[in-house]
Amino acid sequence: MSTAATTTSRFTESEERQELRRQVAKLASKYGHEYFTEKARSGGKTTELWLEIGKNGYLGINIPEEYGGGGGGIGDVAAVCEELAAQGCPLLLMVVSPAICGTIISRYGTEEQKQRWLPGICDGTGTMAFAITEPDAGTNTHNITTTARRDGDGWVLKGQKIWISGVDEADHVLVVARAEDARTGKVKPVLVVVPTDAEGFSATHIPVEMVSPEKQFQVFMDDVRLPADAVVGDENGGLVQLFAGLNPERIMAASFSTGLARYALGKAVAYAKEREVFNGPIGGHQAIAHPLAQSHIEVEMARLMTQKAAELYDAGDEHGAGEAANMAKYAAAEAACDTVDRAVQTHGGFGASQEYGMAALLVATRVGRIAPVSREMILNFVSMHSLGLPKSY
Incomplete structure (x- = not known):
């Protein structure tokens, strides 16, 4: 195999991962953002979607097969999380139940604990909070x-x-x-x-x-x-066990953010193609096109860092995964906030309407800058651990 081919393959997800993304997107598209929003505004729950994800084996895809999971890694469950959000169905409990709790119990739980809790996490009938x-x-x-x-x-x-x-x-x-x-x-x-x-x-x-x-x-x-x-x-072994769940939490939060960003960007691009003002689609004007292109670049960079973090984590590189997971979470939250802001602006007055659903995403993406770890603490981490600067707190 040539060097060029080898280099290219390292930046492309496996066909299995890509097929996983396609199938999850197909499933989630049956529900979509209208379903998600209707449940949220009415006080309902997305139980049908949650259980269907579990029934198809996507919910516990990172959990060993002997406990009802798919035997995959954090990169797989992160892909599920991202594709759900990209279809307008961002599920916070994807970050918590299979990724944090499922990972910690899979790695450190006793055999009896694994048998007791993991199957329910996998099929969605035994959701666990953190x-x-x-x-x-x-x-x-x-x-x-x-x-x-x-x-x-x-x-x-x-x-x-x-x-x-x-x-x-x-x-x-x-x-x-x-x-x-x-x-x-x-x-x-x-x-x-x-x-x-x-x-x-x-x-x-x-x-x-x-x-x-x-x-x-x-x-x-x-x-x-x-x-x-x-x-x-x-x-x-509490501290070691705790951090086994916190790096996946950051990777999942990054995927949550990039999924939301992709959803908002897709809606903005579609609107920019169909909305006509001044004798043509508004997407033909650089004031609209360039910000959206910039978002596409920023989101793809964040996705790449997220995939790197997941690969390092699944390879057992705790130090490298910690650094990459924090960077991915930071980059994804920034990209998502900026993308949604540009998507709202692209829609003009309609950006504030419930019909288009853009304004609601402003709060959802903004939370990514705060939780599960603030952007300031990530910058502290990178300053100290990546750059070797003195601890500031």
């Missing part, structure tokens, strides 16, 4: 105060979390807590799976402007009693 952010800790996850203390053979969980997605749709929540190490007396992070119907567990809905069927919650855990096997994997 809870790390706290009201007073914010981005500084080292300052979380939710505690898990031993009580006989089990654990007692106490604390609160905020901005937790989809608690009302989840059977369980994977909670990041702190526990005291019996050997050293120092505090260590632990990951515990909490049933949403457990005594002492409650959630309060947080109203937000984003148009989405998936709601946000503040979660309270008031002396929630849990069995010993509620702790995922090794209770002394």
